[in-house]
Amino acid sequence: MFGIGLPELLIILAVALIVVGPDKLPEMAKSIARGVLELKKAVQELQENVEQEVGDVDSWSRDLEKPLPRLTTDEQQQAEKAYTGWEAGVEQGEAADAESGAAADDESVAGDEGDPPPKASAGS
Structure with a gap:
C-alpha cells in the first residue's frame, strides 16, 4: 500500500x-x-x-x-507509384509556396496593395 x-x-x-x-x-x-x-x-x-x-x-x-495480409506485387507497385507521386507533389508544392512567397514580397516592396506600382517617366 x-x-x-x-x-x-x-x-x-x-x-x-x-x-x-x-x-x-x-x-x-x-x-x-x-x-x-x-x-x-x-x-x-x-x-x-x-x-x-x-x-x-x-x-x-x-x-x-492477427497477421496482416500480404500485398501482391501489383499492389506493391501501385502503392510505390502513389507514394512517389505524393512525394513529388509535396516537393512541387513546397517550391510553389516558396515562389509565391517571394512574389508577394516583391509586390509589397512596390507599394501598398491598393496602389499601382509607380510609372517610370520618359523625361527623367
Missing part, C-alpha cells in the same frame, strides 16, 4: 491521534473509509462504462495479433 510499512503506519496513526484527538479519531476514520468506498465504487462504474463502450480487451488483442 503505497510503500508504507508498519513503522510508518504507526507514526501516521500517532500523529493523527495527536492532531485530531482521541474523541474525533473514530469519526474521522469512518468518514475516510466512506470516501474510499465511494471512490472505489466510482472507479468500478467508470471501468464498466469503458468496457461497455470499447468492448472486451481480449477481442481487441486477438484482432491486433
Whole structure:
C-alpha cells in the first residue's frame, strides 16, 4: 500500500491521534473509509462504462495479433507509384509556396496593395 510499512503506519496513526484527538479519531476514520468506498465504487462504474463502450480487451488483442495480409506485387507497385507521386507533389508544392512567397514580397516592396506600382517617366 503505497510503500508504507508498519513503522510508518504507526507514526501516521500517532500523529493523527495527536492532531485530531482521541474523541474525533473514530469519526474521522469512518468518514475516510466512506470516501474510499465511494471512490472505489466510482472507479468500478467508470471501468464498466469503458468496457461497455470499447468492448472486451481480449477481442481487441486477438484482432491486433492477427497477421496482416500480404500485398501482391501489383499492389506493391501501385502503392510505390502513389507514394512517389505524393512525394513529388509535396516537393512541387513546397517550391510553389516558396515562389509565391517571394512574389508577394516583391509586390509589397512596390507599394501598398491598393496602389499601382509607380510609372517610370520618359523625361527623367
